[in-house]
Amino acid sequence: MVRFLKDRMMTLCFAGCLFIAVLSVFLGTERLDFAQAWHELIRATPLNEAPTLAVLVRHRIPRTLAAFIAGGGLALAGCAFQALLRNPLATPYTLGVASSGALGAWIAFLIADVTATIPVINVLTSKQSLAFLFAGLDVFLVYLLAARRIQTSPAVLLLAGVTLGMLANAGIMFSRYIAKPDLLVNMDRWLMGGVDVLGYRPVLFLAAGVIPCAVVLLMQAARYDQFAFGTTMAAGRGVNIARLQTTTFLVGSLITAVIVSEVGPIGFVGLIIPHGVRLITGPSHRLVMPLSFVAGGAFLCACDIVARLILPGETPIGIITTMVGGPVFLYLLVRRQFSDWNV
Amino acid sequence: MKHSIEVADLSFAYTPESPVLRHISAAIHSGTVTGIIGPNGAGKSTLLQLCCGLLTPDRGQVSLDGRPLASYTTLERATLVAYMPQSVNPAFSLKVNDVVALGRFPHVGPLGTLSTHDRDVVQSCLDQTESSELAHRDFLSLSGGERQRVMLASVLAQEPHLLLLDEPTSALDLPHEVAFFRQLRNLVQRDLGIVVVTHDINMAAQFCDTIMLLGRHHDLVGQGDPESILTERDLTEAYGSPLMVSEHPQTGSPFVTVPMEGP
Numbered sequence: 188m189v190r191f192l193k194d195r196m197m198t199l200c201f202a203g204c205l206f207i208a209v210l211s212v213f214l215g216t217e218r219l220d221f222a223q224a225w226h227e228l229i230r231a232t233p234l235n236e237a238p239t240l241a242v243l244v245r246h247r248i249p250r251t252l253a254a255f256i257a258g259g260g261l262a263l264a265g266c267a268f269q270a271l272l273r274n275p276l277a278t279p280y281t282l283g284v285a286s287s288g289a290l291g292a293w294i295a296f297l298i299a300d301v302t303a304t305i306p307v308i309n310v311l312t313s314k315q316s317l318a319f320l321f322a323g324l325d326v327f328l329v330y331l332l333a334a335r336r337i338q339t340s341p342a343v344l345l346l347a348g349v350t351l352g353m354l355a356n357a358g359i360m361f362s363r364y365i366a367k368p369d370l371l372v373n374m375d376r377w378l379m380g381g382v383d384v385l386g387y388r389p390v391l392f393l394a395a396g397v398i399p400c401a402v403v404l405l406m407q408a409a410r411y412d413q414f415a416f417g418t419t420m421a422a423g424r425g426v427n428i429a430r431l432q433t434t435t436f437l438v439g440s441l442i443t444a445v446i447v448s449e450v451g452p453i454g455f456v457g458l459i460i461p462h463g464v465r466l467i468t469g470p471s472h473r474l475v476m477p478l479s480f481v482a483g484g485a486f487l488c489a490c491d492i493v494a495r496l497i498l499p500g501e502t503p504i505g506i507i508t509t510m511v512g513g514p515v516f517l518y519l520l521v522r523r524q525f526s527d528w529n530v
Numbered sequence: 531m532k533h534s535i536e537v538a539d540l541s542f543a544y545t546p547e548s549p550v551l552r553h554i555s556a557a558i559h560s561g562t563v564t565g566i567i568g569p570n571g572a573g574k575s576t577l578l579q580l581c582c583g584l585l586t587p588d589r590g591q592v593s594l595d596g597r598p599l600a601s602y603t604t605l606e607r608a609t610l611v612a613y614m615p616q617s618v619n620p621a622f623s624l625k626v627n628d629v630v631a632l633g634r635f636p637h638v639g640p641l642g643t644l645s646t647h648d649r650d651v652v653q654s655c656l657d658q659t660e661s662s663e664l665a666h667r668d669f670l671s672l673s674g675g676e677r678q679r680v681m682l683a684s685v686l687a688q689e690p691h692l693l694l695l696d697e698p699t700s701a702l703d704l705p706h707e708v709a710f711f712r713q714l715r716n717l718v719q720r721d722l723g724i725v726v727v728t729h730d731i732n733m734a735a736q737f738c739d740t741i742m743l744l745g746r747h748h749d750l751v752g753q754g755d756p757e758s759i760l761t762e763r764d765l766t767e768a769y770g771s772p773l774m775v776s777e778h779p780q781t782g783s784p785f786v787t788v789p790m791e792g793p
Contacts, residue, residue, distance in 0.1 A: 273621040409642025413635055416618045422584050423615070424688065425608030425636040470622045473642060528622045 262483025265457025
């Protein structure tokens with residue numbers, strides 16, 4: 188009976204999350220006449236002559252997809268880092284990955300004037316390349332610490348990550364200081380995060396980067412379960428610890444870098460979603476991870492709806508995720524129900 | 531079939547200047563309980579971790595059933611040798627059933643889906659350790675003795691030939707400790723081999739077939755049955771402080787105490 192209810196609950200959660208995502212297509216600053224869009228669709232009107240359908244296809248749908256993939260990827264990466272480090276605070280942010288990626292993208296902004304004219308360098312110094320380079324550098328440094336000994340304490344890794352994140356933030360501050368004022372507006376807006384993508388190129392980039400990584404992480408779920416009783420126990424059970432660490436750090440940072448470079452550093456998703464999901468599914472990562480992906484996607488879609496509808500103008504989504512996520516998380520903490528973590 | 535772990539001329543150090551084990555040669559067989567005893571820092575736990583491949587020796591070799599341990603894959607190894615660390619603390623709350631099911635990891639596919647057979651094994655391991663009635667409890671709510679029984683069930687679920695336990699009774703009171711060792715005796719009747727690191731020399735004397743005595747100089751002082759190893763001379767040499775051996779009033783097995791100085 189409990190099992191049945193639990194399965195029901197899972198299905199309901201999945202359905203609810205997908206519903207929010209679909210809702211995000213239909214809500215927006217501009218009210219759309221959906222009957223009109225439907226007519227345009229069944230008559231196969233060219234997009235140039237179908238303004239309503241064009242808004243849907245060119246704006247709403249890619250935007251929703253981008254929010255969903257980005258939110259899902261961040262939540263999944265947070266989930267994997269938390270499992271690997273056996274620490275409820277491990278996320279792409281606390282490990283410094285997101286800030287370092289942001290610094291990389293920030294530098295790309297800064298030198299865009301100079302590099303835009305040279306074709307090859309242009310690619311190498313794109314937001315994406317530099318975000319991945321810096322996120323990778325951060326993870327490499329944290330990973331060096333982890334790989335030195337099998338039992339480096341997760342707290343040490345987190346401290347290293349937090350410190351590297353602060354260094355990256357100092358780098359961002361410095362580049363702000365030396366940047367031209369007209370650049371600053373664009374850069375600041377990007378730093379606050381936004382999923383207001385146009386067309387499908389960013390969506391394809393996100394999907395191509397996030398989905399294969401997500402599949403790799405989901406395949407590790409049974410191994411993460413073994414980490415519940417510590418690395419020594421997991422190693423005794425036949426988990427290849429070094430390989431799992433490498434996979435998680437590499438794939439987790441790749442996911443984060445791809446997302447950060449496209450939608451900016453969006454906080455809190457990787458922290459709050461896995462915790463919330465655990466309350467529903469229990470500790471098995473074979474349930475926590477897939478639901479985290481879907482719930483993370485839905486959460487970011489919901490925040491995007493708030494950003495578009497409830498507040499005037501298009502509020503940066505990074506502000507919303509933290510303003511919504513922060514109080515909810517604090518409330519759960521105070522109620523001591525924030526998860527089933529043994530802390 | 532008999533199964534065995536053999537270590538030959540094993541040396542190990544975490545840092546080059548301070549060796550943890552020096553030139554250890556010994557053998558462990560299925561169907562017996564082997565106790566590893568010795569003073570703090572003698573390298574008992576390290577020896578256990580070397581025996582199941584969690585650490586790699588600097589010198590010498592560990593073989594499992596005649597084949598070098600390093601030639602097994604990590605999953606193969608986990609189906610033959612199971613290891614239970616000294617104290618475990620789960621990262622989050624888990625049901626006892628799920629804790630034991632974690633032991634099936636080396637037998638199930640990468641997705642961790644349990645078959646009916648796997649569930650049967652989990653149930654039988656709970657039965658063997660007399661923990662069936664705990665199956666739906668939260669692991670964090672269990673007492674120390676119950677936790678150790680459940681952990682024992684979870685390593686048994688790996689269906690190993692050899693089971694290595696690192697100080698499994700260090701947190702238990704005397705009756706629970708005796709109950710735990712009795713359980714180990716029952717298990718070896720099914721041709722399982724058990725190695726147990728313990729600080730309780732008298733418990734080892736009563737419940738182990740073989741004792742490995744490690745010395746304070748990180749060497750093997752002796753391996754053999756309790757009567758031949760637990761002598762005042764060897765114990766005093768190994769621990770570096772005088773120990774007194776008498777006879778257990780009921781069984782006649784060696785009984786170790788500390789001589790008191792003065793009145």
